[in-house]
Amino acid sequence: MxxxxxxxxxxxxxxxxxxxxxxxxxxxxxxxxxxxxxxxxxxxxxxxxxxxxxxxxxxxxxxxxxxxxxxxxxxxxxxxxxxxxxxxxxxxxxxxxxxxxxxxxxxxxxxxxxxxxxxxxxxxxxxxxxxxxxxxxxxxxxxxxxxxxxxxxxxxxxxxxxxxxxxxxxxxHADMRLNALMSVLQDDKALKKVYLIGQDYSFGQNLAKQARAQIQARRPDIEIVGDELHPMGRVKDFMPYATKIRASGAQAVVTGNWGNDLTLLVKATRELGVPLKYYTFYGNALGAPAALGDAGVGAVLAVAEWQPNLGDAPSxxxxxxxxxxxxDPRDDYxxxxxxxxxxxxxxxxxxxxxxxxxxxxxxxxxxxxxxxxxxxxxxxxxxxxxxxxxQPLVVSLMDKAGTPGVRHDVEGSGYGFRTVRRFDARALELPHTCRMTRPE
The missing domain is CATH 3.40.50.2300 (Response regulator)
Structure with a gap:
């Protein structure tokens, strides 16, 4: 090697x-x-x-x-x-x-x-x-x-x-992931204002719709102070979005952004010094932890099927x-x-x-x-x-590597994720509307 x-x-x-x-x-x-x-x-x-x-x-x-x-x-x-x-x-x-x-x-x-x-x-x-x-x-x-x-x-x-x-x-799928993430958001009693932001394509559109519905059903006391979509992969400067998030008084952001669209978003809000929690699908990789730095500690949550700090011998x-x-730590994904x-x-x-x-x-x-x-x-x-x-899902929270439950960092950033809650597959299984045609 x-x-x-x-x-x-x-x-x-x-x-x-x-x-x-x-x-x-x-x-x-x-x-x-x-x-x-x-x-x-x-x-x-x-x-x-x-x-x-x-x-x-x-x-x-x-x-x-x-x-x-x-x-x-x-x-x-x-x-x-x-x-x-x-x-x-x-x-x-x-x-x-x-x-x-x-x-x-x-x-x-x-x-x-x-x-x-x-x-x-x-x-x-x-x-x-x-x-x-x-x-x-x-x-x-x-x-x-x-x-x-x-x-x-x-x-x-x-x-x-x-x-x-x-x-x-x-x-x-997105509704299964969102169910896990919203179960954790529901328990955050201090949370009163949430901003929804995502990429403007089928996934982002569906996530915004379902996140709004779930928040209103689970926590009707939470006010959704922003709900917008942006072009996918074409925004180079997220500062205008970050400025709107700050002006809204949001305490948390719910986003399905991934890749550079997530990294640039969190960088922009960090530069403005906005104290936010991020409920994300993909905040645990591809530069996001390094972009957030200390501002992400105790603030960024991610949902995935597994994460490296489960602590068991097989993991x-x-x-x-x-x-x-x-x-190479840059290849840590x-x-x-x-x-x-x-x-x-x-x-x-x-x-x-x-x-x-x-x-x-x-x-x-x-x-x-x-x-x-x-x-x-x-x-x-x-x-x-x-x-x-x-399959099971895990919701985890960003913290500094070396703290209890965070043996491994992400991409050499010095930050990793500790488990907040684990869900078995049966807890997240949803009905379907598939009417499949099978070949003879």
Whole structure:
């Protein structure tokens, strides 16, 4: 493992180039690729369609590291065990620049090369476009079908009225995450004024609507003093928003912002010295803790499926192994759901005894993560009815590293998160409106 400054980046770039080259290599015909009846050394390709350049490149690269490490671990134990012999997983980088039209072009490239598994998550609008395209493509070209595995696109309709047999979500959707976060907000008796702010696309719009409804239902005494959306990924100066937040008298902000849109928002409010609590979906990574500094201690809450300061032995082992693979603190972004995605995919292939996308999709339905897959760090079940992964969630609070419950910091910032409340999967399970059409 390379530990000199810059060496890991050079290694990552070299690996990316190799993976890009692999994408253009000759692939097996569909019948051979999607059947495990004969021995084959051909790897099972997974196409990562994500923003790897542009304003959200940091989020895309962080996802890439998680998924790369997950595939490496499967490969280190021999790969996916199939009747014709074990096959390794290969992660193929495809840069969508965060744009839906680019993502759709890359999806066609992937299916043209008979890549049956597509991974995406950083943008619900992009996920929506990919789902629609896959529905049409898979019906039109059943010999080259593909499945979308979603690790972060949390707009609820994607596993409700817009659900698809070809889409599986491994993150808790926004309403599930919000339920956990609002359960903690509800208990903050000193809180009287809240400001809602988010990105102006399907996820941000839904979050604003549901946050307002939940606050009014749980705490009718709280006044919502601001409710606005801003362009996604295009705001360079959040000071005008920070100024409005200060003028509103808000004591807390509820936001689903992620990537630079979150970092720049918290930087702006910090520069104004506004004493705020942040109830966030993603305030525990990608520069946000460092941007807040001491102002975030005891003030920033985040919700996730897992966090590194749970204190149990399996979590400590997972964190230690990740840091050995990625020793640069700037690369410190570990999420259990992305590890679970790859592990459950490998389980489904082995259960189906095939890499055919339709067979693997059927095997994923109702499948629970093997208790030993992540050393017991994370558990969950893929609900068959809507393809929504049911898993625990954790709400945590920012504090200085080294304080009780905060052994690990985030991204070398000197700040980490301690657990406030844990929710088991059953406590957060919600009804769905999915009426799924399954292929024959």
């Amino acid at each position: 390379c530990s000199k400054p810059g060496a890991l980046r050079r290694l990552s770039l070299a690996a990316a180039a190799a993976l890009s080259t692999a994408l253009s290599a000759t692939v097996l015909p569909a019948a051979a690729q999607n059947t495990a009846s004969a021995p084959s050394a051909e790897p099972v390709r997974l196409a990562l369609i994500e923003a790897l350049s542009g304003p959200f490149a940091n989020a895309g690269e962080a996802v890439f590291r998680n998924l790369l490490w997950a595939t490496e671990r499967v490969n280190a134990r021999g790969g996916v065990k199939l009747p014709g012999g074990a096959r390794k997983l290969e992660l193929v980088r495809m840069d969508s620049k965060g744009q839906a039209d680019e993502a759709l072009t890359l999806l066609k490239n992937a299916t043209d090369k008979q890549i049956g598994f597509v991974l995406q998550g950083n943008s619900s609008s992009v996920a929506s476009a990919l789902i629609d395209a896959l529905n049409k493509h898979n019906e039109r070209e059943p010999q080259r079908r593909a499945v979308l595995l979603n690790y972060s696109a949390v707009e609820p309709s994607l596993t409700n009225e817009r659900c698809s047999f070809w889409h599986f979500r491994f993150d808790a 400590e082992a997972l964190v230690s192994a990740f840091h050995k693979r990625f020793p 570990l999420h259990a759901r992305m590890q679970a995605l790859v592990e459950l995919l490998a389980q489904a292939m082995e259960k189906a005894r095939s890499t055919d996308p339709a067979a693997v999709a059927r095997a994923l339905e109702g499948l629970s993560l093997d208790a030993g897959a992540l050393g017991g760090v994370h558990q969950g079940t893929m609900r068959a009815a809507d393809h929504q992964f049911q």
